[in-house]
Amino acid sequence: xxxxxxxxxxxxxxxxxxRPERAxxxxxxVPSLPETLAALEAELTRATDDAEAKLQAAARHLVSAGGKRxxxxxxLLSCGACGGEMRAAVPYAVAAELTHSATLLHDDVIDDGPVxxxxxxxxxxxxxxxxxxxxxxxLTRALEVVSAExxxxxxxPSLLATMRRLVEGEVLQLSLRGSFAASEKDYLDVxxxxxxxxxxxxxxxxxxxxxxxxxxxxxxxxxxxxxxxAFQLVDDALDYAADPALLGKRLGTDLLEGKxxxxxxxxxxxxxxxxxxxxxxxxxxEQGESVxxxxxxxxxxxxxxxxxxxxxxxxxxxxxxxxxxxxxxxxRRALRxxxxxxxxxxx
Amino acid sequence: xxxxxxxxxxxxxxxxxxRPERAxxxxxxVPSLPETLAALEAELTRATDDAEAKLQAAARHLVSAGGKRxxxxxxLLSCGACGGEMRAAVPYAVAAELTHSATLLHDDVIDDGPVxxxxxxxxxxxxxxxxxxxxxxxLTRALEVVSAExxxxxxxPSLLATMRRLVEGEVLQLSLRGSFAASEKDYLDVxxxxxxxxxxxxxxxxxxxxxxxxxxxxxxxxxxxxxxxAFQLVDDALDYAADPALLGKRLGTDLLEGKxxxxxxxxxxxxxxxxxxxxxxxxxxEQGESVxxxxxxxxxxxxxxxxxxxxxxxxxxxxxxxxxxxxxxxxRRALRxxxxxxxxxxx
Numbered sequence: 001x002x003x004x005x006x007x008x009x010x011x012x013x014x015x016x017x018x019r020p021e022r023a024x025x026x027x028x029x030v031p032s033l034p035e036t037l038a039a040l041e042a043e044l045t046r047a048t049d050d051a052e053a054k055l056q057a058a059a060r061h062l063v064s065a066g067g068k069r070x071x072x073x074x075x076l077l078s079c080g081a082c083g084g085e086m087r088a089a090v091p092y093a094v095a096a097e098l099t100h101s102a103t104l105l106h107d108d109v110i111d112d113g114p115v116x117x118x119x120x121x122x123x124x125x126x127x128x129x130x131x132x133x134x135x136x137x138x139l140t141r142a143l144e145v146v147s148a149e150x151x152x153x154x155x156x157p158s159l160l161a162t163m164r165r166l167v168e169g170e171v172l173q174l175s176l177r178g179s180f181a182a183s184e185k186d187y188l189d190v191x192x193x194x195x196x197x198x199x200x201x202x203x204x205x206x207x208x209x210x211x212x213x214x215x216x217x218x219x220x221x222x223x224x225x226x227x228x229x230a231f232q233l234v235d236d237a238l239d240y241a242a243d244p245a246l247l248g249k250r251l252g253t254d255l256l257e258g259k260x261x262x263x264x265x266x267x268x269x270x271x272x273x274x275x276x277x278x279x280x281x282x283x284x285x286e287q288g289e290s291v292x293x294x295x296x297x298x299x300x301x302x303x304x305x306x307x308x309x310x311x312x313x314x315x316x317x318x319x320x321x322x323x324x325x326x327x328x329x330x331x332r333r334a335l336r337x338x339x340x341x342x343x344x345x346x347x
Numbered sequence: 348x349x350x351x352x353x354x355x356x357x358x359x360x361x362x363x364x365x366r367p368e369r370a371x372x373x374x375x376x377v378p379s380l381p382e383t384l385a386a387l388e389a390e391l392t393r394a395t396d397d398a399e400a401k402l403q404a405a406a407r408h409l410v411s412a413g414g415k416r417x418x419x420x421x422x423l424l425s426c427g428a429c430g431g432e433m434r435a436a437v438p439y440a441v442a443a444e445l446t447h448s449a450t451l452l453h454d455d456v457i458d459d460g461p462v463x464x465x466x467x468x469x470x471x472x473x474x475x476x477x478x479x480x481x482x483x484x485x486l487t488r489a490l491e492v493v494s495a496e497x498x499x500x501x502x503x504p505s506l507l508a509t510m511r512r513l514v515e516g517e518v519l520q521l522s523l524r525g526s527f528a529a530s531e532k533d534y535l536d537v538x539x540x541x542x543x544x545x546x547x548x549x550x551x552x553x554x555x556x557x558x559x560x561x562x563x564x565x566x567x568x569x570x571x572x573x574x575x576x577a578f579q580l581v582d583d584a585l586d587y588a589a590d591p592a593l594l595g596k597r598l599g600t601d602l603l604e605g606k607x608x609x610x611x612x613x614x615x616x617x618x619x620x621x622x623x624x625x626x627x628x629x630x631x632x633e634q635g636e637s638v639x640x641x642x643x644x645x646x647x648x649x650x651x652x653x654x655x656x657x658x659x660x661x662x663x664x665x666x667x668x669x670x671x672x673x674x675x676x677x678x679r680r681a682l683r684x685x686x687x688x689x690x691x692x693x694x
Contacts, residue, residue: 052522053522106479106480106483109476109479110480128456129456132453132456132457132482133453133457133514133517136482136514137511137515140507143490144504144507144508147504157494160490160494161491163487164487167483167484168399171399171484172399174401174480175401
């Protein structure tokens with residue numbers, strides 16, 4: 001059932017001129033990638049080996065519920081592109097994924113969301129207390145992994161700054177929540193903080209793992225930030241357009257949580273009356289389903305999803321320009337194809 | 348009113364042979380302590396200067412609601428005792444207090460507690476989301492402060508390990524909550540994790556700030572852990588014995604939250620029937636006030652509070668033995684008197 005839905009989406013992508021098989025082929029050209037990914041999975045599990053039983057269960061529930069491993073993949077390929085052995089970047093790749101998982105655990109508490117990655121959210125199963133503490137534990141473990149590796153590189157202070165930016169992005173999102181008067185700039189500030197900053201770190205960490213300093217980590221940081229913005233723009237757009245079976249949650253979830261993303265901002269600009277309906281929803285005077293259907297119809301009509309994809313493509317182009325500063329080769333080609341695929345994905 | 352209550356408690360302490368004025372006098376002998384404490388307060392405020400408005404408000408509400416500044420004081424005096432300028436330890440002292448504040452913010456979410464330091468808990472004023480994010484922000488900032496200072500000392504990896512131990516202590520406490528079958532060893536494991544580990548770091552950070560490595564930070568870690576255990580034992584005992592006006596919250600709060608501390612463990616050992624009443628309380632079949640009155644009466648009868656103080660004194664003695672490895676002088680004397688005072692305090 002789910003496979004069928006994926007296949008039909010792939011067909012649809014192909015009709016739009018997107019060829020995910022190119023990304024697959026580019027990845028297949030990278031030597032020793034499968035072994036390195038297997039090592040990554042083993043290390044991700046090992047990172048929580050000594051966690052208390054409930055923390056471990058909460059962390060592993062999330063980590064094994066099928067994260068796409070995009071951030072660690074960026075770290076590994078960036079390391080290879082800088083001439084390093086990808087195996088050397090596994091600890092940083094682990095740190096990127098643990099940091100991401102920690103933010104998801106805390107997000108579940110913040111959003112009161114019932115579902116995560118198509119599974120019940122951790123806080124539903126274990127409660128707020130375990131979700132908060134598991135998140136704290138994973139943040140600390142991520143930093144410990146980097147601290148053990150980093151020597152005198154910028155990796156550790158940079159990860160600390162990144163964690164602060166992640167939090168600041170979440171706070172900004174929270175402060176905008178429910179106002180429905182957020183501007184596109186507000187929204188992009190949220191995206192840069194809560195998503196792009198960690199993509200940027202993940203990419204430059206690959207350069208540090210390869211023993212590089214100076215222009216390479218800095219170019220990769222710009223590459224990572226660019227694809228991070230694109231990734232989040234598409235992710236948020238899919239909340240208005242994807243096949244729910246693929247997305248793992250219902251459409252319009254962001255809207256019901258009061259999150260103003262680009263499609264919603266465009267819809268409200270086109271039809272300001274939507275803001276009143278959304279305000280009524282927040283105040284409990286309107287039903288979610290009815291408002292969501294109305295908003296989704298306006299989003300479709302004004303092309304909000306296509307706008308988001310177009311903006312994502314712009315940021316991908318900026319990212320790919322930064323990537324030109326990295327030596328060419330199989331790793332760089334894989335990063336480029338993966339970046340394109342992230343922007344065009346249907347789920 | 349509050350001052351009167353404090354004076355009457357001080358009288359009572361004096362009758363028990365405790366002389367808080369000795370601690371005051373020892374602190375007054377430490378050169379440049381008032382200026383250093385003023386610098387600490389300024390840096391504590393400055394640490395959240397660039398935080399988003401709500402985060403800043405939540406953090407400052409807590410920090411200025413009158414923390415006792417015990418951990419930073421331990422850091423400053425430890426630095427002086429190791430021959431350093433206390434001013435050099437201010438960043439580490441700030442990190443200790445920020446870390447402590449971060450754990451309080453997350454604790455408020457975990458405990459669902461309404462009151463903290465006699466004021467409404469942050470989560471009551473700003474909600475769970477801001478409390479989680481402010482805690483994350485403060486943890487990150489504490490690490491950044493240490494990262495900027497630490498050079499190649501053990502301060503940063505040690506603070507990371509400490510943060511993990513803090514979380515592990517909280518998790519253990521959570522897993523024991525409501526069972527009322529916790530042993531004294533379980534309880535001490537909680538105390539060592541959630542409190543003593545940070546006291547240990549705060550003390551050894553003073554040695555690192557003074558440029559010392561080797562036996563001095565290690566002796567101070569043992570000193571800090573010992574007084575941390577004593578501090579928490581007394582803190583928990585006061586929940587059954589203090590003057591509520593001084594404590595800033597009602598008696599029996601821990602018990603109502605299902606936390607098994609030493610007085611409760613002793614009371615349950617003496618009268619196992621209490622476990623049934625407590626279980627009934629957790630299940631909502633009994634009223635809190637009535638169960639609390641019963642438990643407090645048994646705690647008094649079996650001397651649970653005095654037992655906790657006696658055990659605290661043992662740990663203080665161990666701490667003071669470790670302190671003998673530090674050069675004698677005004678700073679060491681102040682640490683010794685402060686340790687005694689922590690154990691004997693009435694609030």
